[in-house]
Amino acid sequence: MSNGLVIAAVDGSEHSLRALEWARLAALRHDTGLLVAHVLPETSQLYAGRRSALHDPNEPEEYADPVGDHVRGLLEVAPELPREVRYEALEGSVPAALRVISGEGSPLMLVMGSRGRGGFAALLLGSNSRAVATTASCPVVVVPHADRDASADAAGASAGASAGRVVLGLHAAETPEDVLAFAFAEAAARGTTVQVVSAYALPPGPTMVIDSPFAVIPPEALADGGDGVPAEREMLRAQTERLAPLRARYPDVPVEQAAVPGDPAGRLVEASRSAALVVVGRHHPRVRSLLIGSVAHAVLQHAHGPVAVVPALRDDLEL
Structure with a gap:
């Protein structure tokens, strides 16, 4: 960067x-x-x-x-x-x-x-x-x-403190590379972890609990068959593929991956309670407009900590 x-x-x-x-x-x-x-x-x-x-x-x-x-x-x-x-x-x-x-x-x-x-x-x-x-x-x-910054209150620190992860909201097929690069550069500067959060939709069922805490899965856990929901495992594999170049560029930055059911904005808002920074893309990369995306807008409105809204800085993105 x-x-x-x-x-x-x-x-x-x-x-x-x-x-x-x-x-x-x-x-x-x-x-x-x-x-x-x-x-x-x-x-x-x-x-x-x-x-x-x-x-x-x-x-x-x-x-x-x-x-x-x-x-x-x-x-x-x-x-x-x-x-x-x-x-x-x-x-x-x-x-x-x-x-x-x-x-x-x-x-x-x-x-x-x-x-x-x-x-x-x-x-x-x-x-x-x-x-x-x-x-x-x-x-x-x-x-x-x-009175809205939960992470600063929990850490007893001032605005800008390095406590907490950098949370990256990722749609593996759509999020521009600039958004990923910003999150990893910020985590490297802070000496902290990037937690990558993607959300997927599931048909409503009597046992599905959207508001339950999501699990963080290390990449090595994807090698075996596992018991995860197929949509979850597919999303985690797509994350891993998309994150590979950033892992190579920032080998010292730990990465946690989470694929969760439900609304992506709601999940990112919840993660913001303990995050140093939440990073989201500004809008769909194929829609060159001045309209902010619905996820970015919702996270800005409701997050409990700092939020970085990152535009696509280059026009030659390959998704």
Whole structure:
């Protein structure tokens, strides 16, 4: 993967400051730089436009930027900083400005909070977070607010802690290679396991319990006949085949595989309770649209920890 910058999108809210801390630690783990970006408030944008239009030398060149000042102050007292820290004030709407910056210089990821200053407090995912996750040109990590982050509470750690697995939602025939590569690179940087979760449908039956905990099966267990459900074993074999190139590229990353009955989004949401990060693809790779897939949308809405939504970054995918 590219060793580009980690972008932290901030607006001064507590949600975005949690995302900033997550991004700081991510940049340290990946040994790359950190770009802190925020969209100027409308008053500042109007002032900048007025000064430019009037060409008035009596007007001060600088305008108030309380968000930028606050973030600089926080990072000045951080215990450790990435090798490079840059700040950028953006103009325009939040989704449009972040979409533009996500396409510049091949950033490693863009990190933002699940909600900003605006909107209804009851919403789990703000409109700006949803819009950026849907349209950004790079992977977008959405960090939940504190009362929704079960993994941080369980570990007693801050946002961005390395505890827990990286959970990868995989459809063996459809998930783009970029999604797999992102999950494995993140697990390698954290020194943790990739848990691969795929879901399959079963006809309803009197003894089927969808909400039961799923079993994790090591690849070597697939060699024998086993007693697994045929659909489960076939899915595990498809997983193994699809994961082979990533295993070769990341030989030190442990892999757990799980094929489970039921709704894939529900299974990933449940796995997010103890995961360091859940990684999903943005949409069906053969549908080039700005619509986020139903699984990614549901996981973003309900996950209990950070979620990475990864677009197909190349057009020459062979599935």
